[in-house]
Amino acid sequence: MALRAARKSKVQPSQVDRSKPDAETVRKTGTEFTHDSYAAFVHRACERAGVPPWSPGQLRHSFATEVRSRFGLEAAQVLLGHKRADVTQVYAETALANAVEAAKAMG
Numbered sequence: 001m002a003l004r005a006a007r008k009s010k011v012q013p014s015q016v017d018r019s020k021p022d023a024e025t026v027r028k029t030g031t032e033f034t035h036d037s038y039a040a041f042v043h044r045a046c047e048r049a050g051v052p053p054w055s056p057g058q059l060r061h062s063f064a065t066e067v068r069s070r071f072g073l074e075a076a077q078v079l080l081g082h083k084r085a086d087v088t089q090v091y092a093e094t095a096l097a098n099a100v101e102a103a104k105a106m107g
Helices: 036-050 056-071 072-079 084-090 096-106
Strands: none
Touching: 036 056, 056 072, 056 084, 072 084
């Protein structure tokens, strides 16, 4: 132990003590969430609260669907930041109520 403490050169990678977490890899309070860690946090919070689990992506889909039904596909495309409308269609589901109204109006 004393020899290791008195060492002047770097320890060989195969000899590094990995029993303690590196200070750089330990999550610090206030650091940013990643996409996956945020989703996991939401799932754990749902379990603790006793509510059905949901994912953050569902908020994006719900928002896109609401915008599309009220303002059209192009508005949803712009607000979601998509370059192509076919990508927006994956997020923004068509409103069945609008289709029913159109069918009734057509007779």
